[in-house]
Every structure is written in structure tokens, then in C-alpha cells.
Amino acid sequence: MATLVEKSLKQRVRGFVQVENLSVSFRSKGQYVHVLDSVNFKVEPGEFICLLGPSGCGKSTILNVIAGFIQSSSGFVFVDKRHVDSPGADRGFVFQQYSLLPWKTTFQNVEFGLKIRGVPKAERVELVDYYLNRVGLSKHRHSYPNQLSGGMQQRASIVRALVNSPSVLLMDEPFAALDAQTRHMMQQLLLTIWSDLKTTVIFVTHDIEEALFLSDKIFVMGVNPGRIKEKIDVPLERPRHADSILLPEFTSLNRQVFELIREETLKSMEMN
Ligand SMILES: Nc1ncnc2c1ncn2[C@@H]1O[C@H](COP(=O)(O)OP(=O)(O)OP(=O)(O)O)[C@@H](O)[C@H]1O
Ligand SMILES: [Mg+2]
Numbered sequence: 001m002a003t004l005v006e007k008s009l010k011q012r013v014r015g016f017v018q019v020e021n022l023s024v025s026f027r028s029k030g031q032y033v034h035v036l037d038s039v040n041f042k043v044e045p046g047e048f049i050c051l052l053g054p055s056g057c058g059k060s061t062i063l064n065v066i067a068g069f070i071q072s073s074s075g076f077v078f079v080d081k082r083h084v085d086s087p088g089a090d091r092g093f094v095f096q097q098y099s100l101l102p103w104k105t106t107f108q109n110v111e112f113g114l115k116i117r118g119v120p121k122a123e124r125v126e127l128v129d130y131y132l133n134r135v136g137l138s139k140h141r142h143s144y145p146n147q148l149s150g151g152m153q154q155r156a157s158i159v160r161a162l163v164n165s166p167s168v169l170l171m172d173e174p175f176a177a178l179d180a181q182t183r184h185m186m187q188q189l190l191l192t193i194w195s196d197l198k199t200t201v202i203f204v205t206h207d208i209e210e211a212l213f214l215s216d217k218i219f220v221m222g223v224n225p226g227r228i229k230e231k232i233d234v235p236l237e238r239p240r241h242a243d244s245i246l247l248p249e250f251t252s253l254n255r256q257v258f259e260l261i262r263e264e265t266l267k268s269m270e271m272n
Contacts, residue, residue: 015200021075037225050211058226092161
């Protein structure tokens with residue numbers, strides 16, 4: 001029986017993301033708003049990337065194009081060399097808002113994607129139980145979302161995405177609504193799971209410390225129109241611990257990123 005879980009954990013040498021000359025415009029009140037301008041980046045399989053930038057710079061738009069929820073105006077996204085033009089099970093998404101189906105239990109929420117894909121019941125149970133146990137939710141498998149705390153709901157949302165063995169996990173400010181303590185616990189849990197699974201992660205946040213704590217690289221975005229302003233390596237040793245934020249390298253990167261974001265935030269305020 002362990003083979004199924006092992007199989008799901010092993011197929012992770014995937015998750016190569018290429019974003020090429022991506023531009024997106026939205027039509028709003030009869031006018032085109034140019035939101036993203038020629039965004040280019042690559043994410044290697046198993047890398048953890050954070051997108052950081054002022055509000056409105058297009059972070060969620062990038063994630064939504066990679067997820068296949070919205071179409072680009074020009075340019076391309078490839079995941080494992082396949083052109084993305086619609087949603088697919090190879091890309092898991094975790095939203096900021098709690099997004100579990102309220103009428104389904106934790107187990108049923110996590111099982112849902114597998115059921116839709118026709119995975120047999122016994123396999124579904126094995127996989128869902130494994131992942132719920134992994135994030136400490138076994139005892140809550142029969143609880144409904146309104147019986148769970150915010151942190152538990154986000155753990156279930158992460159597991160709901162991971163159970164489908166995505167090549168890429170797209171996370172849009174998943175911990176923004178949590179209190180500082182729970183948030184830090186969730187960051188550590190995510191790193192532990194990621195270091196086992198080696199799924200590529202593209203994680204959106206406003207929080208510089210969160211980005212530094214989690215990622216291999218930070219893509220700092222600029223506004224009007226949204227673009228990648230700078231790509232910053234985060235060469236902090238792994239595994240990272242609560243104390244990592246006290247390291248001098250952490251502090252100096254924090255200052256560097258803070259200055260970049262500050263410039264862009266001021267620019268965006270002047271333009272509004
Ligand atoms: N469907 C849409 N129609 C029109 N404009 C949109 C649409 N979606 C996003 N926008 C605009 O595109 C810009 C980028 O939005 P996006 O949500 O990607 O920004 P963001 O960086 O995720 O911001 P935040 O940090 O506040 O979440 C914003 O100016 C937003 O108003
Ligand atoms: Mg957003």
C-alpha cells in the first residue's frame with residue numbers, strides 16, 4: 001500500500017516553469033489597462049520562488065496566468081515545456097481566502113480533486129489520510145470548515161492542492177489572514193513539506209521577512225506597468241529555523257529588498 005504514496009512523492013523531478021514576454025491587459029470601463037509588461041522568468045524544478053511587490057503590481061495576475069485561470073494578451077507560459085492555456089492538475093493553487101467547500105468535511109474537500117479525476121476509493125483514502133496526517137489534521141478529517149481554525153483551513157487547502165501531486169504549487173498570500181504565531185508555524189510546516197516533496201513553489205506575499213525565510217529567490221516587482229524589477233538570490237542555509245531571521249545575511253537582504261519595494265510603493269502612490 002505504501003507504493004501509492006511513494007509513487008506520488010517520487011514524481012517530483014517536474015515543475016520547470018518558463019514565463020516568456022508575458023503581457024496582460026484588462027478591459028475596464030471601456031479602456032485597456034496594461035497590467036503586466038513583458039515579464040520574463042524561469043523557475044527550475046523544485047525551486048521555491050517568492051513574488052514580492054506593492055499592491056496592484058500584478059502578482060496575482062501572474063499566478064492566475066500560470067494557473068490557466070486567465071489568458072495572456074501576449075507572451076507564453078510553459079510548465080514542463082507544455083504551453084499553458086487552461087487550468088490543469090499539474091498546477092495546484094492555494095488562495096488567500098479560505099476556499100474550502102463549506103458543505104464538505106476536511107476529508108471530502110481534500111479528496112475532491114482525486115474523485116473528479118476518477119481515482120479509485122481505496123487510493124483516495126490512502127493518499128488523503130497520508131497528507132492529512134502529514135499536516136496534523138487526521139483528528140479533524142470529519143470536521144466541516146466552520147469547525148476549523150484559520151490555520152487548520154489553510155493546512156487543509158495546502159493538502160487539497162498537494163494530494164494531486166502538482167508539478168507546481170501556486171500560493172497567493174496563503175498566510176496573510178493568519179495571526180503572527182500561526183503564520184510562522186505555517187511557514188515552517190510548508191518548508192518541511194516542500195523539502196520532502198520538492199514541488200516547485202511560486203509564492204506571492206507582501207511580507208519581506210516571509211519571502212526571505214521561505215524562498216531560494218525573490219522576484220521583486222515594479223508597478224505601472226507590472227514587471228520584474230530585480231531577481232534576488234536568497235543564499236541562506238537550509239533547513240531554516242526561527243533563528244534564521246537573526247542572521248546578518250538575513251538582515252542585510254531584508255534592507256536591500258525593503259529599499260527596492262519602498263521605491264516602487266512610492267512610485268505607485270504618486271501615480272494614483
Ligand atoms: N479582471 C480584472 N479587470 C480589470 N482590472 C484588473 C482585473 N484583475 C486585476 N486587475 C488590475 O490589475 C492590476 C494588478 O492586479 P493584481 O491583482 O494582479 O495585483 P496584486 O499585485 O496581486 O495586488 P495585491 O497585492 O493588492 O493583491 C490591478 O491594478 C488590478 O486593479
Ligand atoms: Mg494579489
